[in-house]
Amino acid sequence: MRVSTRGEYGVRAMFDLALHFGSGPIALKTIAERQRISESYLEQLMAALRKAGLVTSKRGAQGGYELAATPTNVTIGEIIRVLEGPITPLDCLETDTGTGPYCQAPDRCVLRSLWKELQDSMTQVLDNTTLEDLRQEAYRLEVAEQ
Amino acid sequence: MRVSTRGEYGVRAMFDLALHFGSGPIALKTIAERQRISESYLEQLMAALRKAGLVTSKRGAQGGYELAATPTNVTIGEIIRVLEGPITPLDCLETDTGTGPYCQAPDRCVLRSLWKELQDSMTQVLDNTTLEDLRQEAYRLEVAEQ
DNA sequence: TTCAATTCCTACGAATTTAGTGGGAAATGA
């Protein structure tokens, strides 16, 4: 029931981009240093996020990455799905007609309902939290600090 | 974000025991066949459940496993925790004073709040569903069938 | 034009976790 480092680092990187949104592209190196993530590892994650259209990139000097949409329009669920695949406790939930003994009759499978409920509770949180939510929360904490 | 086969099979086995609760010990072989799980693999899972006190066992002929408590008093969360460890998206949530850069100040960590919310939504489902809930649901589905 | 900065791409590898298998000892009821 864990989020791997792909998801964790990916969310951290995207959160970092959200905090600096609007001020041009940010170099991978900068994000990696701020978030204390291996540069070459993060590079792979950013490649996935770029291919999924969540960030845009600019090569060469003064290049870097930027959010492709405003923080308001990027959910944590999107990020996780790109980096970790479908948000589901069991693969059988992803198919209507599974192959396992318990997927033959999904409608009548009690355990499927259980896992579905778990899945729903997870996506409820992840799909309803945006980078903007996190940014505002960060601001609130910072103010409370003083 | 997946439940491994340990958790999946374990819940299935416990659900099986719940369906047959009250009629004496049930042999591992029987559960394994009904649930289509490898016998020796399931044996390891049952050992863990026994050591955790969720089932009792009886050796020898006519031996087998039984729920240690009534289905009403066994939650899915308990089963999962025994077989998969703490229900947490990130290990850092398990410690008050983590070691990572983002765990130095848990109270001020925005991302920690996010993962905590996810964790809460997961435990909300798993800790509030009992084997009895599943048993009743199974009964309802069976009736609706006719 | 040159050059440093930076993304892009591919391949490899070590460590860990997952999902089992196998063999035999101990206990129990008939």
Next chain:
DNA sequence: TCATTTCCCACTAAATTCGTAGGAATTGAA
């Protein structure tokens, strides 16, 4: 006595995770 059944321990093959390494392509600025 014996078939049944749990108990216990060691092993392993495959997949996944978490990276590292090296170099090609692009870009902006001096």
